[in-house]
Amino acid sequence: MELFYDILKQLIRIPSVVGAEHPFFMFVKRELEELGVDVEYYDGVLVAKGSAPTSGYISAHADRHGLICTGHNEFQYAAFIAKNQADLTGNSNSEQLLKNFTDRFVDQKVQAYEPWSGTYLGLGSIKETFLCQRRNNIIFKVDGFDHLMPGTPIGFVDKLKIDENDLVYAQLDNVISVAIIIYMYTKGYKGTSFFTASEEAGKSWRFLLEYFRRFDIDTKKLLVLDTSPYKNVEDIQHLDVVLRNRDENGVFRSSLKNQIKNICIENNINYHFKDAYLKNIMSQNDTKGSLGVTELGRIIHATKGAIQGTTLQLPTIGYHTVEETTTKKSIDSMILILSKLYGIEDV
Numbered sequence: 001m002e003l004f005y006d007i008l009k010q011l012i013r014i015p016s017v018v019g020a021e022h023p024f025f026m027f028v029k030r031e032l033e034e035l036g037v038d039v040e041y042y043d044g045v046l047v048a049k050g051s052a053p054t055s056g057y058i059s060a061h062a063d064r065h066g067l068i069c070t071g072h073n074e075f076q077y078a079a080f081i082a083k084n085q086a087d088l089t090g091n092s093n094s095e096q097l098l099k100n101f102t103d104r105f106v107d108q109k110v111q112a113y114e115p116w117s118g119t120y121l122g123l124g125s126i127k128e129t130f131l132c133q134r135r136n137n138i139i140f141k142v143d144g145f146d147h148l149m150p151g152t153p154i155g156f157v158d159k160l161k162i163d164e165n166d167l168v169y170a171q172l173d174n175v176i177s178v179a180i181i182i183y184m185y186t187k188g189y190k191g192t193s194f195f196t197a198s199e200e201a202g203k204s205w206r207f208l209l210e211y212f213r214r215f216d217i218d219t220k221k222l223l224v225l226d227t228s229p230y231k232n233v234e235d236i237q238h239l240d241v242v243l244r245n246r247d248e249n250g251v252f253r254s255s256l257k258n259q260i261k262n263i264c265i266e267n268n269i270n271y272h273f274k275d276a277y278l279k280n281i282m283s284q285n286d287t288k289g290s291l292g293v294t295e296l297g298r299i300i301h302a303t304k305g306a307i308q309g310t311t312l313q314l315p316t317i318g319y320h321t322v323e324e325t326t327t328k329k330s331i332d333s334m335i336l337i338l339s340k341l342y343g344i345e346d347v
Helices: 002-013 022-034 082-087 093-098 175-187 204-214 233-237 255-266 274-285 295-302 328-341
Strands: 038-042 045-049 057-061 066-071 074-077 109-113 120-132 137-143 153-156 167-170 192-196 222-229 241-243 271-273 309-316 324-327
Touching: 002 022, 002 175, 022 038, 022 045, 022 175, 038 204, 045 204, 057 175, 057 295, 066 109, 167 328, 175 192, 175 222, 175 328, 192 204, 204 295, 222 295, 233 309, 233 324, 241 255, 241 328, 255 309, 255 328, 271 274, 295 309, 309 324, 309 328, 324 328
Parallel strands: 057 192, 057 222, 222 309, 241 271
Antiparallel strands: 038 045, 045 192, 066 074, 066 153, 074 137, 109 120, 109 153, 120 137, 167 324, 241 309
């Protein structure tokens, strides 16, 4: 696993703010091409093809949360600026969660970069945050960025940390899934992978669907990798991976779901179904809420089930922060599941 953590450490250092993923895509493209993988770049999606491209379809979004300069000394949360908000309807758990935690960003170091070349433009520090009700966005005051022009993306400065309890933390969503896919190619995965842009703004599914329509591809075995948020470390200590029967937009009807469930059972991997977990909490509290919104659910809904699949997620706490935390065992479990699923012997 040393190679996996080397890959992850490198990826975390490359910013990939919502809507400004190009430099990150170029880094991933180079890494994959060095492994002999064919890579195609389309609007909003990087497509990697192994030697047996139809043997698997795995997707992971490549964008991370960050800021965008929207005027002189004015910075807004990138996912929620007006040009990105078309598909954000307020019904996802992450949208509701984010707007409740403005003060956690204070004193966070951030780095500005040129959105096309990735050129480093300087280091700053967040000094104040507040929710602007008129603009329905988080507004930031940042020291050190007087010189930036509107449209400049700003990522959180981050690096991977692993503690003595085998807890792994950084801004993991969803760079950790990207690292897992690259690692799977080094282990012998021969299928196709998709790295999508702007998932945090609810737009990635459109880019992925456009790719499938471009080449008239239907599949019932699209596997979407991501992280899944929980409240405290006790919630994830006895949970290795997270599965789903459905999300807010659609029911997941794919043989992949039961295949993954059976692999979990055979290998003593702890799992649960997130939709059932959320329904149980709502029932106990006598409340109503969202079952969550996923890239896959949106695609299933838009294609009326012509494209189907399932999700496989790492349970985390500290969602959407640079302290997002998972366990080494969860990472090992996800890699084992993917290896079994796609017939990779060396696990």
